[in-house]
Amino acid sequence: MSETLGTTGLILNEPLLWERGKKGRCGYSMPAADVPQNLLPTELTGDGPDFPDLSEIEVVRHYTRLSTWNFGVDTGLYPLGSCTMKYNPKINEKLAGLRGFAAAHPLLPSVLSQGALRLMFDLERFLAEITGLDAVTLQPAAGAQGELTGMLIVHAYHQAQGKQRTKILIPDTAHGTNPASAALCGYAPVPVPSGPDGILLPEVVAGLMDSETAGIMITNPNTLGLFEENIREIARIVHDRGGLVYGDGANMNAVLGIVKPGEIGVDILHLNLHKTFSTPHGGGGPGAGPVAVRKDLARFLPIPRVVERNGAYELREDFPESVGRVLAFHGHFGILLRAYAYILSMGPDGFKQVSRLAVLNANYVREGLKDVLHTAYDRPCMHECVFSDQNQHEAGITTLEMAKRLIDYGYHPPTIYFPLVVHGAIMIEPTETETKEDLDGFIEAFRSVVREAGENPEVIREAPSRCKVKRLDETAAARNPCLTG
Amino acid sequence: MKKIEEIVLPEELRYSADHEWVGQEGDRARVGITDYAQDQLGDIVYVELPTVGKHIAQGAVFATVESVKSVSECFMPLSGEITAVNGPLSDDPVLLNQSPYGEGWMVLVKPDDPAAVSKLLTAEAYRARLKGDA
Amino acid sequence: MRYLPHTDEDITNMLGAVGLKGLDDLFAAVPGDCRFEGTLDLPEAMSEWDLERHIGRLAGRMAVSPEYNLFLGAGSYDHYIPATVSSLLGRSEFVTSYTPYQPEMLQGTLQGIYEYQTLTARLLGMEVATASHYDGATALAEALLMAVRITGRKKAALSRAIHPHYRQVVRTYFAPTGYELLEIPCLETGLTDIDRIGEIRDLAAVALQSPNFFGCIENVQEAADRAHAGGALLVSGFTEALAFGLLKSPGSQGADIVAGEGQSLGIPRSFGGPALGMLASRKQHMRSLPGRLVGQTKDRDGRRGFVLTLATREQHIRREKATSNICSNNSLCALAAAMYMASLGRTGIRELAALNHDKAEYLKNALQKAGCTIRFSGPTFNEFVVGFPGGFDALHRRLLDRKIVAGLPLGAHYPELADYGLLCVTETCSREEMDRLVREVVS
Known part of the structure; x- marks a missing residue:
């Protein structure tokens, strides 16, 4: 190859924000004061944070230059394994900026937020269909929080069975978030070695799965890019011994419409909307990590949940067995909206x-x-x-x-x-x-x-x-x- | 990385299979990680040491050593009470790389069994194990 | 499909290269009994134009200003977002990049986040800040788990005047851990009863929020002193970050960890998310912080550059022993906040915060004059608890028909405040809109 894709470009230097500016400048259009001044007691007030004072053009140049030091999917091929850096459609960004959604307050009464609730309700149904599971929460903010939510559900399930368990099986190929999420729920991760072909062997799982083990966390296809062919047999072993099968859906992009995890033994599964469903990674987030579950585990899903009655949608909290709230409001709605638009675009x-x-x-x-x-x-x-x-x-x-x-x-x-x-x-x-x-x-x-x-x-x-x-x-x-x- | 032959292993010290060294100093034992261990870890950026007065059993974790992208636990080569730790290591972890047997020592221990040190591996036996590892 | 670039010829050639005949042969490793043979029950694909119309209709069924007048805060605030922030944040080099694990080609994100960490630390009066968390509630939960790790104690106390949803999230995070959570009640003033702190032994942390859920400004210093006397850390929370343009920073009042919500700083409300979890601490606790951190370093030529650092705390290295399971954070929201803080500057943020306070005081005074009850008499910022002459809930319902959302009824979360509501005013609220609310209340 004689020539590389890159060529010489103009890379401009740019100092740190506080190495620029001058006291008294402001890059913000201050609204006129239409009310009288009302001072707080001085013992409560401070001098204000030590921010630099910058004009609008300085802020614009600063961030424009910074952006030119970055590489995004829009710049070129981004083949990060396990990250699914696919194209992020522009229409989704435009729709997320619609004022009706971008300016919507999360605590609006249900009657005044039917558009967002309908979107969430439909998105839950779509994700249930894609995963082959029955109920979905859109609340988790990221894949790792989806895992945590899933583990909280596993924990709540065993609690409801009357006996808590202490361990969880995690294959040696798993993402680090799996053991970390399980540990937050008090489960000690038990590593499961993969077989010579890079996939899990049922007999190895059978040897580790005991009555103290809450279940297994499986990424399928796994992080070696291989389909776990023995998934059904492994699920049977785990279920027979009272455990649950948690699916890490980070790699769902491989099997959309080809495998439904809920039909091959997975009880709980999280999806990464910022991977499979085309929402942008934003230099490290925000993402979204909805969790889908089997029907009988739906009672443990986080609150509030979107319910429909006679064509009207509302947020309900009266689910006494719920694991509770995992986020202040209803999830990363702006990200959910992009994924919803993507699903409708793909069919x-x-x-x-x-x-x-x-x-x-x-x-x-x-x-x-x-x-x-x-x-x-x-x-x-x-x-x-x-x-x-x-x-x-x-x-x-x-x-x-x-x-x-x-x-x-x-x-x-x-x-x-x-x-x-x-x-x-x-x-x-x-x-x-x-x-x-x-x-x-x-x-x-x-x-x-x-x-x-x-x-x-x-x-x-x-x-x-x-x-x-x-x-x-x-x-x-x-x-x-x-x-x- | 160094070849096994290049690893420095002072004859007067004893060694554990987990890559710690021990030096007898009267009724105390000085403990650190071996030249092999520091070489494998690469640039060490942080060391977490135990508190003085703590009793730690043989085989238990007494410290963690971090490089940029790894965390390694150090296992007690013998049971005993920590009587001193190498404070400067916290600010200057590079000492572990530069001088694992000198300024990079980690803890001073009062062994439960005064004869414990002599039960550990000799330099020769430890090097033989490394060759088996390699 | 416009997102899929393969022509039939491409597919044929590529299949030939890998030695396969048809696309379905690619899935030979998927056993027959694992295959879904049907068609997904999803709507047929929409054109871009149809999609825009459909989602536009849904968006049209949401109550937003200027059609509606909203006096609703409670953790999500209406502040004007400068056009510069939206425009700069939309640059796809920021939007479509991944976590900067290859720092040389992501210096834009890295310097931007380093600046965010710095401005956050300055805003909150702390020494170090993380690269961001999901939202204020999860930042608070992580802060409390952090305090448990630092102190080795297994009990934390939360003020009842912390946002009720935040307390629910903390309970969710703590439920499977076995750590104990206690509640510190409120006084008649709407402030946390900090005298109770001394009565509880072996606390890892005391958490309060200031301004608290009722808008009241807590005595953080006094609470910190009491917490420290018992060997506990003081975790100071917040939902309205703009308040620190005017108020003393929590760090200057003895807080050990500060955790809260940064949505006010240039991030659209977007029906509650994504928002911005801000978390900051004293430097001595740096290694116990959860989540990503950006640090300054040099390149081979000695030039300044930035990298993700202290990664050994994190899940991808320490796995089950990590300080948190968090992986992706809300980086783009952090960048928005940095742009917003940079646009305001010290001069601007102080002026804007003062304006917010003045406006809220104006409505508070006008309502009081009109015969409403202001439940707590102490100083507040942007929000306050009010009772209407004919009862809050009934009037709140009636005003919805007039396209006014007169705050949040409090009975569901605070039975003792049944028929009271929480009202919020920001700089986007005009005097005319406030006068209209007062007229409606009186009529």
Whole structure:
């Protein structure tokens, strides 16, 4: 590859906010005072926070320049494994800005908020249909909070059975949020090793599942991009011993309209609307993590819940067995709205095609790289493929260094060093919205990086060389933390 | 990373399979992590040490050592009461990388069993184990 | 479908490359008994135009200003959002990027969040602040769990004047932990009965909110002194971040951890979310903080740059021993808040906060003159509890038909305040609108 995607650009420097400005400036249009001044007792008031005073143009230039140092899905391919960085439709952003929704107060009486309640009610039904489960809460703010909500439901279920349990099974390929969420509910995570093919074996689960174990948390497809083929058998074992099966829906993008988790033994499942349902990641959030459950677990869902009566919708709190509230109001409504718009844009056939093309794209990348990168598990994948840096050990080049070099070629690197079970993992999830040409470009770039690892390792160790900054010293940042200026 | 042959293991110290070293000092034992352990961990950014006076059993966690993206627990090589900790490590964790057997020591212990130190691995036996590990 | 770029030819070529015949062959690893063979029961795909019309209709069924006059706060506030904030926040480099795990290509987000952390710390009078949490309620719950970790004690006390929903969320988070939660009652003044703090032993934390749910300004310093005397931490909460443009910061009054809601700072109400959980603490507790933190560092050429740091506290490294399970936060909302705080500046935020206070006082005084009961006589900020001459609930219902939402009835959460309501006024409320409310109350 003679030319990289990137070319020289104009990267402007920009100081910190408080290194700009001048006392007395203001970038805000202050409303006129139409009432008399009324002073608070001076013992209650302070001098105001030490903010810089900036004019409007200074604020605009500051953030415009900052934005040019960022890389988003709109900039280019963003193949982060397990993150599903698909295209975020512009129409969804526009609709979220409609004044009727953007300016709506969460505590409006039901009669004055029928639009939002109807949207939530319908979205719950759609998500129930997609997951094959019966009832949904939209309240959790993110995937991890969905997991926490799910674990609270597991906890409430066992409490209602009259005997609490102490442990939970979590495969060694799981996201870190799984054990952390379970631990918040007092469950000790018991790691379940995956089998030689990268998937769970029923006999291993059977050996660990006992009457002290509350259930299992399964990500399917798992973080190796493999479908857990034994899911039904595993669910049967867990159910027979009184446990519940929690599904981590982070990877649902692989199986929309192809597998309904509720039909293959999953009792509770969270979805990441910011992954599967196209809502933007926003540089780390906000996302949304709705939770779907089987009918008999619906009584534990968080309050308030949206109910319909004779075509009118209302929020109700009279569910005595509910785990309670997990957020101050009704969830990240602005995100829910975007996901709702996405579902209506795709339709039933569109969803099935999403998963087919997501899996096609992942296998295409896998095929294009498997002769130069070591494959952790040599078998077709679902929506993401996992490699490692094993072939580059001899040249002394690591996953991190290859990732940094990909930046110079104009691509966001894949997820690295996860899942933990693969040493030096490189986890690639292209998603369905990428064109064949862009995938070809990415494959060619990665192959070029691999060539450089053998021929010119210095250029890799120096990478990235075309960003705003060169490689940053994370050790110094952690040794002497400087968190505020 | 260092080859096993390059790992420094002072002969006068004893070692545990969990990569701690112990040095006998009268009725006390000084404890730290080995050159191998610091090399594996990479740049250490933070060390959490126990409180003085605490009794910790052999095999229990007595400290945690953090690099940028990992947390490792350190296991007591012998049972005893913590009589001193290396305070400067908290502000200057780099000492663990630079001088694991000197300024990077971690705790001073009063062992329950005065003969416990001699029951640990010799430098030779520990290096043999490392080769098995590697 | 416009989001799916594959032509038939692409699909054929790509399938050929991976050695398969049809798209369904891609799912060979999914056993037959795991497949869903039917068609999802979802509405048929809509065109962009149809979608806009459909959702536009739903949006039209919501009561918002200017058609309605709303005097509703209670944790979600109507403040004007400058056009600059909406416009800058809409830049897709911010919107469509992921968590900055590759810092060299996400310096925009990282510097932006570092600035947010700094401005938040200054606003709240603390030394360090996190990169954001989901909302004020979860920030408060995390703050209390943090206090449990720091002190090693297993009991926390919450003022009854904390937002009722926040207390519910804290109860949800605490329910499976076995830690005990106690409630500190309120006095006739609407303030927390801080004398009770000394009566409870072995508390990890005392939490209160100021301005509290009733708008009353608590004596944070006094509460902090009492908490500290018993070895507990003082967690100071808030729902109206703008108040600290005018009021003393909680950090300057002895709070150890500050947790609350930043929606007021340039974030649309959006039917309750996404909003912004703000969490700040003293530096000594930095390593016990939950969630992401951005720190300053240097690159290989010695230039200033920013990275996510102290990550070993977090779930992706420490797993079940992490300080929290939180992963994604509300980063974009934090960026909005930073833009808003930068637009106001010190001069602006003080002026705006004072204006908010003046307006609320105007309505409070006018209602009092018109014969309404102002339930608590002490100083308030933006919100106050009021009783109407003919009873609150009946008039509240009647005014809905006049397109006025006269606050929030309090009976459901506070039986002792049945037939009282919580009214809120911000800078977006004109004198004319307030006068109209007073006329309606009197008539």
